Amino acid sequence: xxxxxxxxxxxxxxxxxxxxxxxxxxxxxxxxxxxxxxxxxxxxxxxxxxxxxxxxxxxxxxxxxxxxxxxxxxxxxxxxxxxxxxxxxxxxxxxxxxxxxxxxxxxxx
Amino acid sequence: xxxxxxxxxxxxxxxxxxxxxxxxxxxxxxxxxxxxxxxxxxxxxxxxxxxxxxxxxxxxxxxxxxxxxxxxxxxxxxxxxxxxxxxxxxxxxxxxxxxxxxxxxxxxxxxxxxx
Numbered sequence: 081x082x083x084x085x086x087x088x089x090x091x092x093x094x095x096x097x098x099x100x101x102x103x104x105x106x107x108x109x110x111x112x113x114x115x116x117x118x119x120x121x122x123x124x125x126x127x128x129x130x131x132x133x134x135x136x137x138x139x140x141x142x143x144x145x146x147x148x149x150x151x152x153x154x155x156x157x158x159x160x161x162x163x164x165x166x167x168x169x170x171x172x173x174x175x176x177x178x179x180x181x182x183x184x185x186x187x188x189x
Numbered sequence: 190x191x192x193x194x195x196x197x198x199x200x201x202x203x204x205x206x207x208x209x210x211x212x213x214x215x216x217x218x219x220x221x222x223x224x225x226x227x228x229x230x231x232x233x234x235x236x237x238x239x240x241x242x243x244x245x246x247x248x249x250x251x252x253x254x255x256x257x258x259x260x261x262x263x264x265x266x267x268x269x270x271x272x273x274x275x276x277x278x279x280x281x282x283x284x285x286x287x288x289x290x291x292x293x294x295x296x297x298x299x300x301x302x303x304x
Contacts, residue, residue, distance in 0.1 A: 084231075112289045124232070124280070124295040131290040169231050173289045176245065177222075179231025 082107045086170045086180035093160055093187050100137075101142075101155040101183045103170035111174040112139075113146050113153040127168070128153075160187045182188045191215070193296035195281050201302045210299045214262070214283030217219035221258060222293060223266050224280040232280055238264065239287055271303045 087102040107146040115127040128137030133148035144155045165187045194213040218280040224232035237245040258264040282293040
């Protein structure tokens with residue numbers, strides 16, 4: 081079946097540091113890939129998505145590229161802010177949305 | 190545009206009691222989902238509706254859980270009777286369609302505590 085494996089947290093960074101959260105997947109079909117973010121006390125929000133191989137999703141300074149050859153969709157941001165502190169979920173949709181376990185990111189001023 | 194609305198936001202009940210959660214999807218979204226999210230984990234699909242039809246309920250524990258989506262708009266998820274292990278966040282989501290490229294939009298969730 082389909083599955084998503086993402087980097088375990090928690091991850092603690094200083095402001096302006098570079099953030100990478102690794103995500104790899106297993107799928108039998110041609111899924112779309114998503115990153116969702118959950119800020120403290122809030123619901124899941126779409127951060128970015130990519131629907132086919134080599135697509136790059138981007139939003140709010142975050143980027144992720146759909147790499148079929150390595151079955152990966154790593155999330156990156158060049159300079160994080162305190163407001164980026166949240167839980168980040170990688171997910172794939174192959175007619176059923178499957179989530180990773182989430183990575184908690186804390187950014188310190 | 191209003192997002193996915195869920196109520197209540199929090200619910201505390203005794204075990205063996207019944208409980209119900211309500212969800213109103215984004216206007217025009219034909220596909221509705223209920224997810225279960227345990228602490229420290231990603232959401233897991235319970236049931237998916239396309240209009241009023243439940244097209245994937247394979248993960249719904251049908252001995253105690255039930256759901257309905259009358260008229261293909263809002264939906265109710267029920268647990269009867271609740272068990273201690275049902276304590277979790279119940280999320281509702283909706284999407285315009287059911288394709289792999291369709292984005293699912295999530296509500297704030299209902300946090301259930303079973304004592």
